[in-house]
Amino acid sequence: MEIEQKQAPLIEQFVKQASTLNGPGPALVKLIVEATSHPSLFAFSEILSVPNLLQLQGTESSVYIDLLRLFAHGTWTDYKSNAAHLPQLVPDQAVKLKQLSVLTLAEMNKVLSYDQLLKELEVANVRELEDFLINECMYVVQFAAGRDLRHGQLENMMQSLTNWLDTSDNVLSVIQDKIKWAETMCEEDKKHKMEVKSHLQDVKKSVHSKLASNQFRAQQDNFFFELDGEMDSEEDLSRSKRYFGSRFMHYH
Helix, strand or coil: CHHHHHHHHHHHHHHHHHHHCCCCCHHHHHHHHHHHHCCCCCCCHHHHCCHHHHHHCCCHHHHHHHHHHHHHHCCHHHHHHCHHHCCCCCHHHHHHHHHHHHHHHHHHCCCCCHHHHHHHHCCCCHHHHHHHHHHHHHCCCCCCCCCCCCCCHHHHHHHHHHHHHHHHHHHHHHHHHHHHHHHHHHHHHHHHHHHHHHHHHHHHHHHHHHHHHHHHHHHHHHHHHHHHHHHHHHHHHHHHHHHHHHHHHHHC
């Protein structure tokens, strides 16, 4: 995030320098070249709004005001289309303008294709493009970077933010509904588990009760069976006694 933190101090530095320069001399031209070549500076509207820069209008150096406007709002394609009316870029300026062009393309497209980037940046091949994106974009801007707002762009940005807030509110509402549904289902699940547990306890009690009842009946049946057996044995003994008694009387 180092490059993002440097933006405000750098802008303030160049604005102060531009404010102290008087006359349409080479000092203002040099300041514009330095600002548009600086590797950590990506915003130029504040510098462009310094009244002293108007001193360059109507002079041979007025093209440098156009160059500063290009870095504030334009792209590499814009430069190539108007290169005949603009100063020739030094290598650092060319790199910076291509970086700014990537920011503009990323603003307008969620997905950037290699074919589009190769065309817009006029890069010879994919390897060169990847080296530029990695070394000059990703490593340079690791968090986020934006460009100066063009005239009329603020209203569109505000509308986009409003739409984003509305979408966020809708998503939040859906999430809250899902949370309530999950809480309701959780309570119903707990209630169902309690009902199942209670029913299971009732079934256990019923089973134990039936087992106890059946055991008692079995004990009763066994008691009466033994009692009946004893009565049958006594009756058999009595019959035997009567039989032998009658036989004894018969012989005598």
